[in-house]
Amino acid sequence: MRLIDYIKREGISQRRFAIRSGLSPASICRLIKGERYPSKETVIRIFTVTKGEVTANDFQKEAQANQPNNVSTV
DSSP: OOHHHHHHHHTOOHHHHHHHHTOOHHHHHHHHHTSSOOOHHHHHHHHHHTTTSSOHHHHHHHHHHHSOOOOOOO
16 A cells, blocks of 8 residues: 555544654655655554555555656657
């Protein structure tokens, strides 16, 4: 599950999630926007707070989906 979807489903703010996870609100914002890839420690914190609903694989899928297509057109 994407982090933003978890936050919306729980009806909490990004700031509240940041407090629960021990991360800064700016870090949560950057993760959601795809501007930053989480460290192992950050993934563990998010995994713990979300009780396993947001995983490292979810961030990986999001990163891959946001990469430009490398196939050239001839």
